[in-house]
Amino acid sequence: MLTDDDHPPPIGDYALIGDGTTAALVGRDGAIDWLCWPRFDSPACFAALLGTPGHGRWRIAPADAHPRIHRRYRDGTLVLETLFATPDGEVALVDFMPPGLGSSSVIRLVQGRRGRIPMRMHLLPRFDYGAVTPWITPLPDGSGLRAIAGPDMAVLRTTLPLDQRDGATTAAFTISAGETATFVLTYAASHLRPPVAVDPAAALTATEVFWSGWSTRCTYHGCYRDAVLRSLVTLKALTHAPTGGIVAAPTTSLPEQPGGSRNWDYRYCWLRDASLTLQALLHAGYTEEARAWIGWLQRSVAGRPDQLRILYGLAGERRVPEWEADWLPGYQGARPVRIGNGAAGQLQLDVFGEVSDTLHLARTSFLGGDPHAWDLQRQLVEHLETVWHLPDEGIWEVRGGRRHFTFSKIMAWVALDRAIASAETFALPAPLDRWRALRTRIHDTVCAEGFDRTLNSFTQSFGTRDLDASLLLIPQLGFLPAGDPRVAGTIAAIERTLLTDGLVRRYDTNTGQDGLPPGEGAFLACSFWLAEAMARQGRMDEARTLFERLLALCNDVGLLAEEYDPATRTQLGNFPQALTHAALIRAALVLGT
Structure with missing residues (x-):
């Protein structure tokens, strides 16, 4: 596994997720190193691909430094599934961007498949191609946080406790077989109210139906x-x-x-x-x-x-x-x-x-x-x-x-x-x-x-x-x-x-x-x-x-x-x-x- 100090991996180590307005690149290590919001040609809020993790990155991965990794897209879809296997068990990271919601979201589901696996989440948003560190504050209802800089806002919602320091947001948690932890990051213009919460399970179903129907x-x-x-x-x-x-x-x-x-x-x-x-x-x-x-x-x-x-x-x-x-x-x-x-x-x-x-x-x-x-x-x-x-x-x-x-x-x-x-x-x-x-x-x-x-x-x-x-x-x-x-x-x-x-x-x-x-x-x-x-x-x-x-x-x-x-x-x-x-x-x- 890569450490947060490493340079981006080979280009071929990335997979693509997208929603018809923009797209993100997800590495084999569970890191999103590239995402432009709200359009393909907008400034990036994760730009580690062209620099270092300090230029913006969002990583979810096992705490174990050397898991075995297998990836696939679910048949006929743009739903990416990365399977991490460690001596403690197996966990799947399911990444997708639901199309047609009106607001653009990256949804990441951590699904326990076997055993109990300690996990880590590290979110470092940096707007304007890594040049701008946002102001990060909790959401009023306690469901997550929002990051704001200039015209841009990204809202993270999760049921897990979050730790915030030095402009980064982290979470340490353990996932057991049959459990699912969810993370939803949604973009909105900073002058607007935080976007309405997305139901991750319903969004996953709708995304699979959209892509499967298109593929047929x-x-x-x-x-x-x-x-x-x-x-x-x-x-x-x-x-x-x-x-x-x-x-x-x-x-x-x-x-x-x-x-x-x-x-x-x-x-x-x-x-x-x-x-x-x-x-x-x-x-x-x-x-x-x-x-x-x-x-x-x-x-x-x-x-x-x-x-x-x-x-x-x-x-x-x-x-x-x-x-x-x-x-x-x-x-x-x-x-x-x-x-x-x-x-x-x-x-x-x-x-x-x-x-x-x-x-x-x-x-x-x-x-x-x-x-x-x-x-x-x-x-x-x-x-x-x-x-x-x-x-x-x-x-x-x-x-x-x-x-x-x-x-x-x-x-x-x-x-x-x-x-x-x-x-x-x-x-x-x-x-x-x-x-x-x-x-x-x-x-x-x-x-x-x-x-x-x-x-x-x-x-x-x-x-x-x-x-x-x-x-x-x-x-x-x-x-x-x-x-x-x-x-x-x-x-x-x-x-x-x-x-x-x-x-x-x-x-x-x-x-x-x-x-x-x-x-x-x-x-x-x-x-x-x-x-x-x-x-x-x-x-x-x-x-x-x-x-x-x-x-x-x-x-x-x-x-x-x-x-x-x-x-x-x-x-x-x-x-x-x-x-x-x-x-x-x-x-x-x-x-x-």
């Missing part, structure tokens, strides 16, 4: 159903229920390189990541989230299409300025800790393709000829007609200057192709002759400028010999079939050049062209893209071998980060990552049963 709608029943369903639940947990926005990850600044500076804030709604997430959900039978996201999209991009942003806040906010929380030492020393994301102002042409592709898929799934969605799609495509030829920062959001990225141009072709398909299928008004001509022009340009005959491969950008794993998506997107010699050459070149221990890197970071220090892990979404590309080539045995190896990289509760370090065998980057889990689902669907 999954239409995938292949041999990878468990992994697919866990990924779907994770994607649902990253959806902001009040607005329909979908975050790329619930964390910020988990490093893509141990101790490095490639640390970014992913707690926002990227059009690309959300589009790929929705495509995975739609292919698995989920349409409700797509309807909500399309409403979010229409609100967020309202106005002139030339003002399109590549990412937004959860309610469609356009300004997410990037700054550094310099008081946080970073995850295992990886600095800086960034809040906000400066990529919001970049030009990334590929987002037009991902959005158009998703709107077309939604239209064929349930929208039909919805005029509002078509008006949005048409305006975006008409703006793309004027900018597709420009250099951009690309899918990987480089900070080394704009280039003519091949994948960006391919996605411009996708935007037109899907808009044309919608107009043709649903008799929607569109300048089809002009769009068809431009679609052909873009395709010809990519094949002429983005393909290197000496390499027999498409390249990262026009006029270079660098490779890029995003080009693995060419057959999935329908730009060229998997059997085309140029596609086969590209896949082969990526396999020769961008594999590390059989896993795929996005591109060669040592060239320095991305404007960042070199070095990062293998990119898990790209590795799933390779498995899918292999399957589309008919290399099913190789595809299954790679796919199942990737599944083996999931942590003990089925979650994956953005990247993986084959040398240290650890997960890297923000966690869990929507793009990774969406790629897992798509690959599983292509692999079939």
Whole structure:
């Protein structure tokens, strides 16, 4: 077990709980080291993940320093159960966040399973990313306490006696078989009265019913159903229920390189990541989230299409300025800790393709000829007609200057192709002759400028010999079939050049062209893209071998980060990552049963 002085554990040691407004990361040691309230992108009140326990943490665990630990999610839910076994017996810690209550709560149940086990609870709330120590006072009815700082309030309710000193709240208790101790921590704005008490047992039942009912709608029943369903639940947990926005990850600044500076804030709604997430959900039978996201999209991009942003806040906010929380030492020393994301102002042409592709898929799934969605799609495509030829920062959001990225141009072709398909299928008004001509022009340009005959491969950008794993998506997107010699050459070149221990890197970071220090892990979404590309080539045995190896990289509760370090065998980057889990689902669907 970790002591309260230790640094955060490996990224893969965490599990996720959430309620559709925010999410928390729970370690194997029973510590909640990350929680932003009241939204995914709000300041954290537990930020030990990016520092020390002194930056905010809530831990419940046996007093025994070395219990045996087993974790699982209850089937089809986001209810986490951690079983601690000691020489004195066994105890289960059940962690969850009930959706739909109106106020956000973390509920922790300590259930005695065998024997008698001494337990300890240690609560150290620190608002504003660990910078602010709250004022803690007892509740008037004696049912717990409240912590207040600035606009924020967190209320802890429990029947156990609490001890408070030095800004921390603790409890020492013994749990016997058949007994349950409950802790409910609820958020509210500090100017309001303390929120109404939550019935923990009723909340647990309602939470299990919610998630189980949602999971039964999954239409995938292949041999990878468990992994697919866990990924779907994770994607649902990253959806902001009040607005329909979908975050790329619930964390910020988990490093893509141990101790490095490639640390970014992913707690926002990227059009690309959300589009790929929705495509995975739609292919698995989920349409409700797509309807909500399309409403979010229409609100967020309202106005002139030339003002399109590549990412937004959860309610469609356009300004997410990037700054550094310099008081946080970073995850295992990886600095800086960034809040906000400066990529919001970049030009990334590929987002037009991902959005158009998703709107077309939604239209064929349930929208039909919805005029509002078509008006949005048409305006975006008409703006793309004027900018597709420009250099951009690309899918990987480089900070080394704009280039003519091949994948960006391919996605411009996708935007037109899907808009044309919608107009043709649903008799929607569109300048089809002009769009068809431009679609052909873009395709010809990519094949002429983005393909290197000496390499027999498409390249990262026009006029270079660098490779890029995003080009693995060419057959999935329908730009060229998997059997085309140029596609086969590209896949082969990526396999020769961008594999590390059989896993795929996005591109060669040592060239320095991305404007960042070199070095990062293998990119898990790209590795799933390779498995899918292999399957589309008919290399099913190789595809299954790679796919199942990737599944083996999931942590003990089925979650994956953005990247993986084959040398240290650890997960890297923000966690869990929507793009990774969406790629897992798509690959599983292509692999079939």
